[in-house]
Amino acid sequence: MRRFAFLACFISVLSLGFNAASANDKIGTTIKATGTTTAYRLNLIYAQRNTDPVFFGDELKTGASSRLQVVFNDSTELYLGDHSTLTIDELVYIPNQKGQALFSLSQGVFRMVSGAINKIAGSSFRVRTPLATIGVRGTDFWGHQTEDKLILALLDDGEVEISTQEGDVTLSTPLSAIVIEKDKPLGQVFQLSQEQVDQAKQTVE
Template structure:
């Protein structure tokens, strides 16, 4: 009896190390400045060719940039002082569906989504003020302050931006919307002046 009790005790001691490894979500293809990931309270530096995983929180410091190639072929670029959570990035083998759930805590990003051949997919980027629903496209989003989040369509088909206050669809290239609070609907999409579009793109441009 004591022998079996000992075996059970040993199993529970080592079982955390036997848990499945985190799923790879993508790989770093370009970086600038200080960039790192945090996961379960642990911090690790990121370099070109580093893998990123589901559950990773990505951080960029002042003047830093980070570009990721995701497992589905999508590309994500982060600007400086950005905090970006890869909540879920799942494309099971043999399945015609995939789920992407990302969370921008602060900062700036640009995403170029791949042209999926899968018949079903869900691609969402969440923030404190609104959620972006994506269909194969190139778009930018960023927090200019805690109370101002903006999104612009740079190329492609359409974006759906929604929160507790309402929903808008951006289906014209060069148009954008502003969100000032989670309970206030996104503003009606309007064409951004070239200087504003360039300012947005510059937040994620490598120097």
């Protein structure tokens, strides 16, 4: 009986060790950080500066007049603008194998250019916000989440599949965009002008 109890305890310790290791895996690198940029990690807050690593589970935040740019291990690029909060819920990347990426944007403005994970058949790449779940298929896209409104724009080839409580819509034409408002029917997809695209990019660059 004692032997079985010891084995159960040993297995439990091993499991905790593996979980802790996965939570500390480096999954990306900060290549730009200006203003107030932080990472909430393992119940501690760290200043996030140029060349600092990014880890699974990090909650990345920016303050006023701040910018943060991260490149993940699969070459996915993330840009955050002012007053933004984004959590890395999942990022599994092994070259030439199916992978998974899941990010949660609580608020703010972001741009993502998907990398290798999105180029392998069967992989999953998603972004969640308070108003929508966004499935991404190999593209460059931009979004701005406020308390009751989400604006999404497709900046390049590919697709952005958007699921909301009010329905679903897919952006598949470059420079197409949509405004999603809380407790309102889905708006119409519209085309951005080049000036509007430039303005959107400036919010995160």
